[in-house]
Amino acid sequence: MVSTISPRLVSAALLSVGSLALAVSIIYTAQIPALIGLGLIFWGIIVQYVTTEDYVKKPLLNATSQSSLQILAETLKKLDYSGKAVYLSPKYLANAEDSRLCITKDEKSRFPTPEQTIRENKPLADYPEWLLLAPPGNELMKLFERTANTNFAKIDLPDLESVLPKLLVDDLEIAEEVKINKTDSKIRIELLNTNYDDFYRGAVLPNSIGSPIASAIACALAKVTGKLIVISKDQTTENQKMLIIEYQIVQGS
């Protein structure tokens, strides 16, 4: 096990030695201890400032998300649900804070009404024609809301378009650049150099559920637009640099 040095301890040590050197320099009017003292105080503050976040290695992130999606893919295959995943808007949910996706038995199956989905608000409500699931990006979407200090149900699409790039690039550092294009009922999002780029190598994405990041954005879009969302494209470019996700806004019942 790798032992980690507490940044607080390092910072406190640098600050105390620096302060001592500075005091000595003032008492004896000496330049060298003053330079040393100021330098140590400076680095003490820097260490305290830059070491406040926890990190996990990127391969670990991808490995854990891939296996859970694989389990979901196998379960859906066993249950023989082949319809496209549809991200539900808050009017289909008893708890508007949560997100759910609906998978129909096949493309021809009848889509549920809001009354049906609200009545059967269980994590896994099985029906012959459709089932409700918690999306893989549900918790990530909640993290988006907490980080942006915004309830997505209370903002509109132009607001989300301005919030999302800052959230993904500056706050959560998921991608280096975000481009959003909206045309009629389609929304195209391009993410440059995402943390999820390795995820797409060999990942199984069943029933257009999407990767965790695509799913989280779909949940956010469903809340913001108040309409049903389908992920129509979720793939990286050949060099894995750019992640392209396309969403289709669907009119519900």
Add this chain to the structure above:
Amino acid sequence: MSFPLGIWDLSLLLAINAIALLITSEMLSPSYGRINILISRRRLRNAALTTSALFLATVAVRIVGIILGT
């Protein structure tokens, strides 16, 4: 008892620290796992840019001083 450093000394100190921080923030690997202190690259870059701005401010003060002095 008086503080033994002038603005020019502080400027030099800031310049050295700014260079060290800028180089570190650019060369820091985000994926290397064997580290003892976990560092946020974004915050390190912010600190580097702030220190550089402070150094440039001391240079500006010096230049203004020279211009007004002549």
